[in-house]
Amino acid sequence: MIALSTSRTLVALTATALLVAGCGGSTGSGDAAGSSPGGPAATGGVPQLSDQQAPPEQLVIDVTIKAGEVSPTNEQLKSKVGDPIVVRINSDAADQLHVHSNPEHTFAVEPKFGQSFQFTVTVPGKVDVELHDLNRTIATIAVQ
Ligand SMILES: [Cu+2]
Numbered sequence: 796m797i798a799l800s801t802s803r804t805l806v807a808l809t810a811t812a813l814l815v816a817g818c819g820g821s822t823g824s825g826d827a828a829g830s831s832p833g834g835p836a837a838t839g840g841v842p843q844l845s846d847q848q849a850p851p852e853q854l855v856i857d858v859t860i861k862a863g864e865v866s867p868t869n870e871q872l873k874s875k876v877g878d879p880i881v882v883r884i885n886s887d888a889a890d891q892l893h894v895h896s897n898p899e900h901t902f903a904v905e906p907k908f909g910q911s912f913q914f915t916v917t918v919p920g921k922v923d924v925e926l927h928d929l930n931r932t933i934a935t936i937a938v939q
Contacts, residue, residue: 851878856924858933860886860904865926870934877915880936882924884910895923896938 854874859866874880882892885908894900897918904910904926916922922936 851875854878854880854936856880856882856934858882858884858886860884860888860890860926860929862887863929865929865931865933868931868933872934872936874916874936874938876917876919876938879913879915882912882933884912886910888928890926890928893923893925893927895925896920 852875854872856867856870856872882902884892884904886904886906888904888906890904892900892902892904892912894902894914896914896916897920900912900914902912916936916938919938922938924933924936925931926933
């Protein structure tokens with residue numbers, strides 16, 4: 796989907812794998828949001844002492860959607876597992892924000908200013924942040 800309209804030669808290989816996994820039913824909403832996977836394993840096992848580590852850094856992506864144009868597109872960003880990632884959007888149109896993390900996140904973008912969507916990524920990897928209606932990739936976040 797997205798890869799078709801962007802640099803198709805460069806990302807063809809990786810995008811195919813990602814898109815097959817993440818975008819098969821892009822219209823279906825998060826009915827698979829059941830909290831069963833990873834539930835017991837993720838709780839309590841990780842020692843996170845507050846004085847041992849700096850507070851999580853927050854990655855903020857400011858996005859503007861105006862007259863069918865998106866800014867930015869194809870940003871290359873970095874984040875860490877568990878760090879909050881915030882997408883702030885000023886938009887003049889409705890769209891669907893799709894985060895290709897595992898599990899994925901889908902947010903409804905409304906035609907208004909000052910929207911803010913936050914998520915965290917729990918599985919390391921490359922996470923595409925896409926606008927499905929406009930068929931654009933805002934950013935790819937390398938999560939470590
Ligand atoms: Cu997508």
